[in-house]
Amino acid sequence: MCALEEIPPGEGRAFAVDGQQVAVFRHRSGRVSAVQAACPHAGGPLADGQVDERVVVCPLHLNAFDLTTGESTSGQPPLAVHPCSVGPDGRVGVEL
Template sequence: MRAIASIHEIPPGEGRTFAVDGEMIAIFRLRDGSVRAVQAVCPHKGGPLADGQIDLKQVICPLHLNAWDLRTGCSLTGQPDLATYPVRIDDDKIVLGD
C-alpha cells in the first residue's frame, strides 16, 4: 500500500499519469467520486490513456478511440487488455495497493 498523490491533484472526470516503482500508471477520478488505476500506455500504439475520455465505466484512447473497461481492464474494441491496479482514497490521498 502506497500513497501516490492527493486526490485534489486530479479534477473530477479526468486522469493523470504517475510513475510508480518503474511503471507508468494512469489514475482516474470518476465523477461519482471513485478512482480507477490502469496501465498508462495504450497497448495499440502507445497513446497516453490518462488523456483519454472517461465516463463511469470506460476510458477511450485519445489516439485511435480504442476503449477499455476501467474496472477490469478488458478491451471493448478488440485490443489487448490493460493491467489494472487496486486503488482507493484514504484521507484525501490516493492509495495504490490493497
C-alpha cells in the same frame, strides 16, 4: 502517491508508481480507478483519454477499455488494472 485534489473530477493523470507509469482516474461519482498508462495498441496516453464510470477511450485511435476488468471493447489486448483507493488523509494509493 498523490492527493485526490491533483486529479480534477472526470479526468485522469499519469503517475509513476514503483517505476511504472499508471493512469489514475477520478470519476465524477467520487470513485477512483487505475490502469496502465499506455494503450497496448500504439502507446497512447490513456490518462488523456475520455473517461466515464466504466470505460476510458484512448485519445490516439479511440480504442475503449473497461476500467474494472481491463478488457478492450474494441478488439485490443487488455490493460493491466491496478487496485486503488483514497485514504482518510485524502491521498490516492495504487497497488501494482
